[in-house]
Amino acid sequence: MRGSAGRITTVVAPVLLGVLALAAWQALVVGLELRPFVVPSPLSIATEVAEHADVIAAAALSTATNALVGLVVGVALALVAAAVAASVRVLDEMFSPLVAAAAVVPVVALAPVLYTMFGANAQTARVIVAAIVSFVPVYVNTLRGLRTVAPVHRDLMRVLAATRRQATRVVTLPGALPFFFSGLRIASSVAVISALVAEYFGGPVDGLGKAITSAVSSSNYPLAWAYVVGAVGIGLVFFAATAALERGVLHRRSHR
Numbered sequence: 001m002r003g004s005a006g007r008i009t010t011v012v013a014p015v016l017l018g019v020l021a022l023a024a025w026q027a028l029v030v031g032l033e034l035r036p037f038v039v040p041s042p043l044s045i046a047t048e049v050a051e052h053a054d055v056i057a058a059a060a061l062s063t064a065t066n067a068l069v070g071l072v073v074g075v076a077l078a079l080v081a082a083a084v085a086a087s088v089r090v091l092d093e094m095f096s097p098l099v100a101a102a103a104v105v106p107v108v109a110l111a112p113v114l115y116t117m118f119g120a121n122a123q124t125a126r127v128i129v130a131a132i133v134s135f136v137p138v139y140v141n142t143l144r145g146l147r148t149v150a151p152v153h154r155d156l157m158r159v160l161a162a163t164r165r166q167a168t169r170v171v172t173l174p175g176a177l178p179f180f181f182s183g184l185r186i187a188s189s190v191a192v193i194s195a196l197v198a199e200y201f202g203g204p205v206d207g208l209g210k211a212i213t214s215a216v217s218s219s220n221y222p223l224a225w226a227y228v229v230g231a232v233g234i235g236l237v238f239f240a241a242t243a244a245l246e247r248g249v250l251h252r253r254s255h256r
Helices: 002-032 042-051 053-087 089-104 107-118 124-147 151-159 164-201 208-217 221-254
Strands: none
Touching (some): 002 042, 053 089, 053 164, 053 208, 089 124, 107 124, 107 164, 208 221
């Protein structure tokens, strides 16, 4: 009973805080008579969301697809690279400057170059941007996890005459899982952001980034914010999915 009450509180408290924040936002807009180009009211944004729900959903689906494909590609490459770097020290030293460079590449500079390379009518550039941005946090965290093995556990495996493969499966990989999921949570968020930002600089005229630009250029600021709400929704879905995956995997391993 106490656990159920705690879970209910965990859900109710953020929702209540959000409702209060929206009420304060609405009151400030009305009380200060703020113009829509400064900040529209939550009610006007909600009206645009309701009226253009199908358009927002279609744009959100395009952005989410690019972010998801980029996230999967980036995570897969990061896991392979981290496993190789953890096994071969020389390769780790070779990868380090490349990863550092990838971590500081600005999307605003990379996206136009990729559109020139792969064509302005293809989604390839957006996927590559999301993959590069997702690669770094997963690689760094996974590599750290693979190398974080308690000496007592390593000594125990030696005493038990375990092979390297057995030690990796029993000790190294389970110990690296929390680090991997920490990187994955970060990557899931930045993949959405990077795919959204990449849409501002070219490519097909779909996705939330292009929709926001179009709404702002026509001075329809509540609609632009409605598209922002769609982007927030994608980010929340990605974060919730990775959190649920982490909880399920770690819970399953803890009960073995």
